[in-house]
Amino acid sequence: MISIETEQDLLCYHCGLACEKETQWLEEKPFCCSGCKTVFEILSANHLCEYYALDKTPGIFIDEESEQSFSYLDENAIRKKILSFDSSEFAKIIFYVPAIHCVSCIWLLENLNRLDAGILRSEVNFARKKVTLDFHPQKVKLSRVAALLTSVGYVPQIDLGENPSNENLVDKSLVSKLAIAGFCFGNIMLFSFPEYLGLDQTDQRLSHFFSWLNLILSWPVFFYSGFGYLQSAFKCFKHRQINIDVPIAAGLIALFLRSHYDIISATGPGYLDSFTGLVFFLLIGRWFQGKTYESLSFERDFKSYFPLAVNKFQDGDWKPVVIYELQRGDIIRIRNREIVPADSILKSDKGLIDYSFVTGESKPMKANLGDLIYAGGRVIGTPVTLVVDTKTSQSNLTSLWNSTAFRKREESHHQKIIDSVARKFTWVVMGIAMVTLMYWYWVSPTEMWLVFTSVLMVACPCALALAAPFTYGSMLRVFGRHQLYLKNADVIERMANIDAIVFDKTGTVTHNQQPDAQFTSDLDKQEIAWVKSLAICSTHPLSNLIAKSISGKIVDVDQYNELPGKGIMCVVDDHLIKIGSSNFVGAKPKSSPSHSFVFVSIDNEPRGFFSIALTVRENLKPMLDRLGSRCEAVLSGDNEKDLNKMKVLFGCHIRMLFNQSPLDKLEYIRNIQLNGKKVLMVGDGLNDAGALKQADVGIAVTDDTGVFTPACDGILQGSQLQLLDKLLSLAKSSSTILKASFALSFFYNAIALSFAVSGHLSPLVAAILMPISSISVVGFSSLAVRFVASRKLTVS
Amino acid sequence: MTIIILLILVSLTIAIVFLVIFLWAVRSGQYDDTYTPSVRILFEDKGKDGKDSKDSKDGKVNASINP
Numbered sequence: 001m002i003s004i005e006t007e008q009d010l011l012c013y014h015c016g017l018a019c020e021k022e023t024q025w026l027e028e029k030p031f032c033c034s035g036c037k038t039v040f041e042i043l044s045a046n047h048l049c050e051y052y053a054l055d056k057t058p059g060i061f062i063d064e065e066s067e068q069s070f071s072y073l074d075e076n077a078i079r080k081k082i083l084s085f086d087s088s089e090f091a092k093i094i095f096y097v098p099a100i101h102c103v104s105c106i107w108l109l110e111n112l113n114r115l116d117a118g119i120l121r122s123e124v125n126f127a128r129k130k131v132t133l134d135f136h137p138q139k140v141k142l143s144r145v146a147a148l149l150t151s152v153g154y155v156p157q158i159d160l161g162e163n164p165s166n167e168n169l170v171d172k173s174l175v176s177k178l179a180i181a182g183f184c185f186g187n188i189m190l191f192s193f194p195e196y197l198g199l200d201q202t203d204q205r206l207s208h209f210f211s212w213l214n215l216i217l218s219w220p221v222f223f224y225s226g227f228g229y230l231q232s233a234f235k236c237f238k239h240r241q242i243n244i245d246v247p248i249a250a251g252l253i254a255l256f257l258r259s260h261y262d263i264i265s266a267t268g269p270g271y272l273d274s275f276t277g278l279v280f281f282l283l284i285g286r287w288f289q290g291k292t293y294e295s296l297s298f299e300r301d302f303k304s305y306f307p308l309a310v311n312k313f314q315d316g317d318w319k320p321v322v323i324y325e326l327q328r329g330d331i332i333r334i335r336n337r338e339i340v341p342a343d344s345i346l347k348s349d350k351g352l353i354d355y356s357f358v359t360g361e362s363k364p365m366k367a368n369l370g371d372l373i374y375a376g377g378r379v380i381g382t383p384v385t386l387v388v389d390t391k392t393s394q395s396n397l398t399s400l401w402n403s404t405a406f407r408k409r410e411e412s413h414h415q416k417i418i419d420s421v422a423r424k425f426t427w428v429v430m431g432i433a434m435v436t437l438m439y440w441y442w443v444s445p446t447e448m449w450l451v452f453t454s455v456l457m458v459a460c461p462c463a464l465a466l467a468a469p470f471t472y473g474s475m476l477r478v479f480g481r482h483q484l485y486l487k488n489a490d491v492i493e494r495m496a497n498i499d500a501i502v503f504d505k506t507g508t509v510t511h512n513q514q515p516d517a518q519f520t521s522d523l524d525k526q527e528i529a530w531v532k533s534l535a536i537c538s539t540h541p542l543s544n545l546i547a548k549s550i551s552g553k554i555v556d557v558d559q560y561n562e563l564p565g566k567g568i569m570c571v572v573d574d575h576l577i578k579i580g581s582s583n584f585v586g587a588k589p590k591s592s593p594s595h596s597f598v599f600v601s602i603d604n605e606p607r608g609f610f611s612i613a614l615t616v617r618e619n620l621k622p623m624l625d626r627l628g629s630r631c632e633a634v635l636s637g638d639n640e641k642d643l644n645k646m647k648v649l650f651g652c653h654i655r656m657l658f659n660q661s662p663l664d665k666l667e668y669i670r671n672i673q674l675n676g677k678k679v680l681m682v683g684d685g686l687n688d689a690g691a692l693k694q695a696d697v698g699i700a701v702t703d704d705t706g707v708f709t710p711a712c713d714g715i716l717q718g719s720q721l722q723l724l725d726k727l728l729s730l731a732k733s734s735s736t737i738l739k740a741s742f743a744l745s746f747f748y749n750a751i752a753l754s755f756a757v758s759g760h761l762s763p764l765v766a767a768i769l770m771p772i773s774s775i776s777v778v779g780f781s782s783l784a785v786r787f788v789a790s791r792k793l794t795v796s
Numbered sequence: 797m798t799i800i801i802l803l804i805l806v807s808l809t810i811a812i813v814f815l816v817i818f819l820w821a822v823r824s825g826q827y828d829d830t831y832t833p834s835v836r837i838l839f840e841d842k843g844k845d846g847k848d849s850k851d852s853k854d855g856k857v858n859a860s861i862n863p
Contacts, residue, residue, distance in 0.1 A: 050840070103835050106832055106835050106836065107835075107839055110836065110839070123832075124832050125828060125829040125832060126829055126831040126832040126835070127828075127829050127830065127831055127832075128828070128829065172822055172823060175822050175827075176819050176822055176823070179815065179818055179819060179822070180815070180819075183811070183812075183815045187808065187811065191804075206800070206801075209801055213804070213808070
C-alpha cells in the first residue's frame with residue numbers, strides 16, 4: 001500500500017511537481033531535478049529549512065536551462081537606472097519577482113541576509129510581488145544580488161524601461177484626494193438635510209450655520225481634490241490652448257462661485273452638495289479608469305517579440321538558433337554587420353566592434369581575445385567567434401530598436417488630429433454651454449447653474465484621447481501573432497497610408513530555402529574550404545547559400561571586407577580570395593534566365609563560379625495581384641537576368657531596376673517620396689538598410705537566420721510575406737476602427753448633451769456617465785480589432 | 797437648540813481626526829501591501845544567526861512531509 005502511494009505521489013520536496021524521470025534523493029527527500037536539489041542544498045547549508053516548514057513544497061521548479069547571469073547590472077548606467085538609492089555604503093533596489101506565491105517565499109526572501117552578509121535588509125510586498133533589498137554595494141555586487149535570487153528560484157524580472165516609483169506616488173495622491181472629496185461630500189449631504197426636508201423655515205440661524213459649514217467643507221475639495229482639473233485647465237489657458245479639462249474646470253468654478261455668492265448673500269443654499277459630489281465621482285471615475293487600463297494594458301508580451309537567430313556551434317556544425325535559446329557557454333559566430341545578441345566573450349584573436357547603437361560612439365572599438373563584448377555591439381569586417389556569457393534579454397534589444405537613432409523624423413500623426421479635434425470640440429461644448437446658460441436664465445434661473453455644469457461635464461471628450469492608444473496597442477499584438485513584429489504603434493499609422501510598395505529582390509522575393517548552388521570550378525579541396533570560410537562571413541543570402549552548398553574545414557580569415565552590391569573578399573594564408581559579381585572578381589559575365597551567378601577568384605585570377613537557382617517564395621503571386629498598382633518597383637543589386645521571371649510575377653507595369661547599389665536604392669525611395677508617395681520598402685535589411693530607413697515604413701523580411709537591423713520599422717517572417725497585403729489592409733482598418741471609436745464617443749456625447757441641455761441630467765449623473773462612456777469606447781476598440789483581425793486573416 | 801451646533805462641531809472634529817489618520821495611513825504606505833505583514837508577524841525570528849530555532853524547525857519539516 002505504502003509503496004504504491006510513493007510510486008504514484010512522489011512529489012518533489014522542493015517544488016511539489018511529480019518526480020518523473022530522474023528522481024534525486026538527498027536526506028531521504030525526493031527531488032524532481034538537480035535544480036530543485038541544488039536550491040535545497042543552498043538553503044539547508046544556510047539553516048534556512050524553515051522555508052519548507054511554512055508551506056508544503058513551496059519551491060519554484062528550477063529549470064536548469066534558464067540559468068542566466070546579470071553582469072550587465074554592474075554597468076554604471078544601468079545601475080543608476082534601476083537602483084532607487086545608491087551610495088558607497090548603502091544601496092536599495094526593488095526587484096519584481098513574479099515567482100512569489102506563498103508564505104514560504106516571503107520568509108525566505110526576507111531572510112536573504114543569511115545567504116549573503118552583504119544584504120542588509122529585505123522586504124517583500126506580496127500583493128505587487130516585489131522585493132525591496134537594501135545591500136552594501138562594497139560587499140556585494142548588484143549582479144550577485146540578482147544571481148542570489150535566481151539561485152534560490154526567484155528570478156527577478158528586470159525592466160529597464162519603466163520607473164516604478166513614480167506610479168505609486170500618483171496612486172497615493174489620488175487616494176488622498178478621493179478620501180477628502182468623499183469625506184466632504186458625505187458631510188455636506190448630511191448638513192444639507194434640513195434643506196432637503198424643508199426645515200429651513202423653522203430656524204434661520206441653524207440653516208445659516210449649516211450653509212457656512214458646507215462652504216468651509218467645500219474649500220478642501222476645490223483647492224485640493226479638484227485642483228488637478230483647475231491646474232491643467234489653467235496651464236492650457238496660459239499657452240492659449242484649450243483641452244478637455246477646461247469644460248470640467250469651468251463647470252467646477254461656476255458651481256463653486258455661484259454657491260459662495262448664494263450663501264454669503266444669504267439668498268440660497270448653493271449647490272455645494274452637487275459640487276463636491278461631482279469632484280468625488282470624477283475622481284472615482286479616474287481611479288476606476290486607471291484600474292481598467294491596468295488590466296487591459298498592452299505591455300508587449302513575449303508573443304510580440306521578434307525572433308532573431310544567430311549561428312551557434314552545435315554538433316560540429318554551425319546551426320541557426322533563436323537568440324533567446326542561447327545559453328551561457330554557447331559558441332556563436334557573428335558576421336559582418338550583425339549585432340551581438342548577448343554579452344559574450346571574444347574567442348577570436350581580435351575583432352572590430354561598433355557600439356554606436358549602444359553608446360552613440362561611431363568609431364569601432366578593437367577587442368582582443370578574452371574581452372567582454374556587450375550586447376548591441378555590431379561586428380565590423382572579419383567575423384568573430386564568441387562565447388555567450390549572459391543570456392540575452394529581448395527587452396534589451398527592443399529598447400535598442402526604439403533608440404532615438406532610428407526614429408523617423410515624422411511624428412505621430414493621429415495625436416495631432418486628436419488634439420486639434422479635441423480643441424475644436426471643447427470650443428463647441430463651451431459654446432453650447434453658454435447658449436444653454438442664457439436659455440435657462442430666461443426660463444428658470446434657479447436651475448441655470450446646474451444645467452450649465454451638467455452640459456460641461458457630460459460633453460467631455462476624454463474618450464477621444466483613449467481610443468487611439470488602445471486600438472493601436474491591440475493591433476500591435478495581432479501583428480505579432482502573425483509574425484510581423486513592429487517597432488511601435490506609430491508604424492501602424494504609417495502603414496495605413498502606404499500607396500507605393502518597393503520590393504528588394506534577393507532574399508525578399510526570392511529565397512534560398514531549397515539550396516541549389518552548382519559549383520563549376522577547378523579548385524582543390526583546400527581552396528574550396530577557403531571559399532566556404534569566406535562565404536560564411538557574410539550575411540548576404542547568396543553567401544549563405546554558397547556556404548551551405550560546399551563543404552570543408554572552416555579556417556580563420558583576415559582583412560575581411562564586404563562591398564555591398566559587389567562582393568566579399570578576404571585573405572587566407574596569404575591568398576586573396578574574392579567572391580562576388582563578375583565585375584568585382586574580374587571574370588567574364590554570364591547570363592541565364594533562371595540562374596544567378598557568383599564568381600570566385602583567388603589571387604585575382606577567376607577560378608570558377610556558382611550558378612544558383614533562386615526560387616521565388618510560394619504564394620507571392622496572389623498577394624502581388626491583390627496589391628495591384630500599389631506595387632511600385634523591384635530593386636535588385638544583381639543584374640537583369642531575372643527580369644523575365646520578375647515580369648511574370650509582378651506584371652509589366654512595375655518598374656524593375658537592377659544593378660542597384662544600396663545608395664541607389666535609398667535615392668530611388670527618396671525620389672518617389674518627393675512625388676508625394678508614402679513608400680513601404682520590403683527588403684532583407686542587409687544591403688538595403690538605408691532604403692529601409694528612408695522609406696516611410698521599412699520592413700525587413702527574415703528567414704531562419706534573422707539579422708537584427710535596427711533601421712527597419714518591422715520584421716516579417718519570410719513565410720508570412722504572402723500575407724503582406726492583408727496586414728496592410730488590417731493596418732488600414734485600424735484607422736477605420738479608430739474613426740468608429742470616435743464616432744461612438746461623439747454619439748454618446750450628442751445624446752448625453754441633449755439630455756443635459758434640456759435639464760434632465762443632474763451634474764452628478766453626468767459625472768458618473770463620463771467614465772462609463774470612456775471605458776465602453778476603449779472596450780469597443782479592443783474588441784473591434786480582434787474581430788477584424790480574425791475575419792481578415794483566418795479566411796485565407 | 798444651540799446645543800446641536802456644538803454637537804455638530806464636535807462630531808465634525810472627530811470625523812476630521814479620523815480622516816487625517818486615514819490619510820496618514822495611506823501616505824505612510826500601510827495600504828500598499830495588506831497581506832505580507834500579516835504573515836511576517838508569525839515568523840519566529842528575524843535574527844541574523846538563524847541557528848537558535850533550528851531544532852524546532854527540523855521537527856516541523858518532518859511534520860510537513862507527511863501531513
